[in-house]
Amino acid sequence: MTIVSGMKMIQHARSNGYAVGAFNTNNLEWTQAILRVAESKQAPTIIGASMGAIKYMGGFKTVANLIRDLDDDMNISVPIAIHLDHGDYQAAKAAIAANFTSVMFDGSHLPLKENLAKTREIVQLAHEKGISVEAEVGSIGGEEDGIIGSGEIAPIADAVAMVNTNIDFLAAGIGNIHGAYPTDWPGLQLNHLHKLTDAINDAIGYDFPVVLHGGSGVPDKQIREAITMGVAKVNVNTEAQLAFHQALRDFILTDQDLQGKNYDPRKLLAPGVKAIENALSDRIDVFGSYQ
Numbered sequence: 001m002t003i004v005s006g007m008k009m010i011q012h013a014r015s016n017g018y019a020v021g022a023f024n025t026n027n028l029e030w031t032q033a034i035l036r037v038a039e040s041k042q043a044p045t046i047i048g049a050s051m052g053a054i055k056y057m058g059g060f061k062t063v064a065n066l067i068r069d070l071d072d073d074m075n076i077s078v079p080i081a082i083h084l085d086h087g088d089y090q091a092a093k094a095a096i097a098a099n100f101t102s103v104m105f106d107g108s109h110l111p112l113k114e115n116l117a118k119t120r121e122i123v124q125l126a127h128e129k130g131i132s133v134e135a136e137v138g139s140i141g142g143e144e145d146g147i148i149g150s151g152e153i154a155p156i157a158d159a160v161a162m163v164n165t166n167i168d169f170l171a172a173g174i175g176n177i178h179g180a181y182p183t184d185w186p187g188l189q190l191n192h193l194h195k196l197t198d199a200i201n202d203a204i205g206y207d208f209p210v211v212l213h214g215g216s217g218v219p220d221k222q223i224r225e226a227i228t229m230g231v232a233k234v235n236v237n238t239e240a241q242l243a244f245h246q247a248l249r250d251f252i253l254t255d256q257d258l259q260g261k262n263y264d265p266r267k268l269l270a271p272g273v274k275a276i277e278n279a280l281s282d283r284i285d286v287f288g289s290y291q
């Protein structure tokens with residue numbers, strides 16, 4: 001059993017100049033794929049589950065138990081964290097109760113004062129159980145109702161105030177967005193990230209880990225630079241979904257699903273699952289989290 005909180009895992013990454021991949025799961029096969037890649041690359045890994053995915057998969061306990069049991073049955077030897085991704089206040093509390101080992105309370109849409117106050121409450125509840133906490137300032141945009149909103153730039157003072165709530169890692173908007181990046185996207189605002197991490201580190205006296213959301217489609221060079229500036233966790237979902245979709249499409253459109261017993265879901269989904277593994281393995285190489 002190698003299930004751990006995100007605290008030491010992410011701090012180790014920050015101190016040693018790499019980032020941990022936080023990969024979203026969507027179902028059983030996805031979870032197995034993430035664990036297989038983590039083991040084969042010997043990469044500490046965070047498995048993230050959004051509120052939507054948790055509902056889809058059956059609930060908080062189902063997700064937490066699934067990851068724990070697979071970690072055990074698959075003899076995983078690297079640290080794995082079970083993480084709530086973009087949780088609201090109720091979801092963060094439910095994840096803590098269900099023994100997730102890491103939670104993100106995303107109050108970035110709330111007024112700052114309320115975001116800080118609720119984050120403090122979640123930190124207290126989580127830390128009592130050794131669970132790590134991520135919070136967000138400067139909302140990370142993305143596609144909603146077909147419209148791609150641009151990412152916000154988190155004010156530095158807000159980021160410092162949030163770190164002072166005693167969270168373990170911080171998601172801060174630096175021009176990153178979820179889902180596909182528009183063709184005219186100007187890239188990550190790395191100058192801003194540099195200023196932001198300098199200000200946080202000065203305020204707290206050590207190198208604090210920052211989280212990059214919307215990791216899919218960010219050029220490798222920008223990710224590597226962001227890691228040198230303090231990013232120690234990179235979230236990826238869309239890239240794995242696209243890889244899964246493309247592989248499944250290729251399989252079906254070339255009529256391979258009609259051969260033999262390939263209608264069996266275990267065979268039908270296999271090319272998609274392999275594609276997820278290849279996509280995540282490639283990300284781990286860029287993040288430098290392999291051993």
Ligand SMILES: O=C(O)C[C@@H](O)[C@H](O)C(=O)COP(=O)(O)O
Pocket residue numbers: 024050085086177178179180212213214215216235236237238239
């Ligand atoms: O899409 C989700 O449900 C999870 C994402 O918000 C995740 O937190 C993330 O940041 C991944 O972004 P992506 O790689 O752009 O999908």
Ligand SMILES: [Zn+2]
Pocket residue numbers: 086140178213214235
């Ligand atoms: Zn995200």
